[in-house]
Amino acid sequence: MRVYLLILSLFFCGVSFAQSTISGSVTDAKKESIPGANINVVGESSGASTDFDGSFTLKSSRNLPLTIKITAVGYETKTINVTSASQKINVSLAEERTMLNEIVVSASRTPERVIESPVTIERMGIQDVKNTTAPSFYEGLENLKEVVFNTSSISFKSVNTRGFATVANTRFMQLVDGMDNSSPALNFVLGNLIGLNDLDVASVELLPGASSALYGANAFNGILFMNSKSPFTYQGISTYFKYGQTTQDVAGTNDYVDFGFRGATAFGKHFALKANFNFVRATEWIADDLRSLTGGSIGHEHNQNYDGLNTYGDEVTTFIPNVGQVSRTGYHEKDLNNNKAESVKADFAMHFKPWDNETEIIFQYKLGIGSTIYQGANRYSLKNFFMDQTKIEVKGKNFFARVYMTTEDAGDSYDMRFAGWNINRAAKSDTEWFTNYATAYQYAGAVMGTNADQSANIARSFADYNVLPAAISFIPKPTGLPRFEPGTPQFNTAFANVTSNPNLTEGAKFIDHSKLYHSDVNYNFKDLIKFAEIQVGGSWREYVMNSEGTIFTDYDGPLNYKEYGAYTQLAKKFMDDRLKFTGSIRYDKSQNFKGNVSPRVSFVYSAGESKVHNFRVSYQTGFRNPTTQDQYIGLDLGPFALIGSAPENLDRFTEVRNVSPAGQAAGNPATVEMSGQNAYHNAYTVASVQAFAASSNPKDLVVANIGLVKPEEVQAFEVGYRSVVRDFSIDLNAYYNIYNNFMNTARVISPYYGKVGTDVTNPDVLQSYQALAFGDRRVYQVYTNTSAQITSFGVGAGLSKKVYKDFEVGVSYNYSQFNFDQSKDPGFVAGFNTPKHRIKGSFGNSKLFKNFGFNMNVRWNTAYLWEASFADGIVPENTVFDAQVNYGIPKLKSVIKVGATNIFGKDYIQVIGAGLIGQQWFASWTINP
Structure with missing residues (x-):
């Protein structure tokens, strides 16, 4: 302060x-x-x-x-x-009839007109921020033609371009003023938690495709650049205040507040300062999907093994002889967090120009604090999550060099599924609960003559609340407590204890103090070499993982690993500057993997007398290194454990498992120690173990040949056309991608003892069959690569035109599809998570009459399959309509804006397991002198 x-x-x-x-x-x-x-x-x-x-x-x-x-x-x-x-x-100033002459930098790391870009590029400028129909510029990105949003909660939205994306879209990179603002620990972008506020946006550029040739690992399916305003150019104090309401069937109607401030000044030509502050508070889109993941009806009344999608605790299940499969009673997600989203962003920058040239030295500090909900393998309440970035950069006319550090702190964050499990266990252990259930079920049927549903309801009442009908009240009372009901003092105490305890056998809290160090440099020789424009550059990065053993296998101290890369690019024009060739190549090396070479070649030809018909073709490769989680996670989730596949991690992860009485009677010890080596080198596939359980035929067992995870690769072919024809702005593109070594997860089952195999004459193999039969087995989720080759194909078309005076209409269409041979990897889950057809339209006039403008957007997509570790399902077709009107008050240096999203629409969903997205309206007052 x-x-x-x-x-x-x-x-x-x-x-x-x-x-x-x-x-x-x-x-x-x-x-x-x-x-x-x-x-x-x-x-x-x-x-x-x-x-x-x-x-x-x-x-x-x-x-x-x-x-x-x-x-x-x-x-x-x-x-x-x-x-x-x-x-x-x-x-x-005379108006340009096309936006294709705007200057962009990201496509080739050098300024060029959009129309000359060698790859597809989308752009949002200052005027677009003003005209957006969304509550913020970041949410307005959804109206760009190449973008699909994956919405986990009201303040956690991730950008999906060209498919294969979950909420944690690790195949997409996001840079803010050149800094990667993804999580150091898990490597995914946290929306706009530590991004920009609307007042400081200078430009946003989006490359929807492989960009590894210039930007290295993880620029695999797209990269987003958010650039802030310079305090030398944009000075003064600006502020805005937004108030609105959100409406959702589950959550009802709730307030939405957003406040932003920007201040900047230059002290002569050598020194300038700026500062930004942004605060947002809203109510979450509450997730309350009650569908049963185990089949059967919703609720336990007629389904004793009910497992609701957004209820947690009912995943704990067991088979009771003469009763069947039974699950514990869970808690709704809305009872396991306060359903409030909050974000505080601030940044400060000092800009120095020590000499009378374009050299500039920048010191920048950014921080973000927030509470939101993230969906990965489970649903996580990110409460008081903190991330900051510190950067020093030197840049000039033809070069830049920057170094920055990102740190994060999980704060009071916790896993809501574990919260449900362990609040239940705080009242009564699983063993006692299931024993109570079995006892009451059997007595109810034998003494009272109840049917299965009636017996199940009596049994659940007894196991949950220690309550019995008079006819069987002679059953001994449990030692455990009645179930803690949400809102009661007992529940609140248990909730506080569980969410502050990082031991996942008793609690739900996760710890994260990870860091990322990064540096990169670039130099353009255009003033020294004249025959072509040549650039060279490179980067270095170090990850430091520090979860104190709650996420990674860093029980004995932080883990770290390094990456580096170098690239060069040559660009030259031929044929009277009509043909532009760009070629680049990059080499990257990660500590745990072999080096990767990423080339890119592109041609842009400008036809026509005025060179307005621009045809482009490009070929490039991209790659993605396995994330820190893919390599170093070691997390016991109860029913299964997540094991990263870095070679050292296989030995770092160890756990002690109790052998069954039958297994001990067969001569095995009471406990065994398991490690990550078991998961990757001594396991059967889950499907084959299930078949073996049904048939008792060892021939049904299949050994899981799981390779250690390695980088995935893509070859990307793209063609495009941009032009202005009779005042029509036209942008067409088509792409074809070939993916190899696509990263995947797999579930395997490892026996506590014995050696996996199919040789029934081998005693060690027979011992593994025995372990499976006795239930002495462990389920692991491992990280690997599929052997199946995957291809994707897409086309995009965008048209815009001023149809009458200053009225402008725009429309875009995108088609996306993927293919692979399932028979080559039957267990592979693609997770394309992208509609096959999308149409977006806009209509507006920023000068309808003096100081008054409006804009409207509509988005439509077909239904599509969502596949992710938390849940699978069909995302229905939906149509979303947004609109805003704005009025300027010159005397007050102000703009009043009123907007609304999802007008006339029903609640809709983008992520299976997340809350339905409702309606939102807002009114803002921006003062920008």
């Missing part, structure tokens, strides 16, 4: 050392102001931007005369010669 007070005092008390001051205004052809236009002194890095009414004040260290350049998204660039300090600069 003291730092921010100091920053504010500097904003108000700063002294300028500039020698020349230039004032003016920027308007369009209709003499309406253009806010957010950039004004730069040619040959100098100093600049300014227009405020709400189009006016600007530019301070320069140079003496007059000088030349300024005025640019604005959607308008043609203009340069003006300034000869006198009294000269009033009133500039009128």
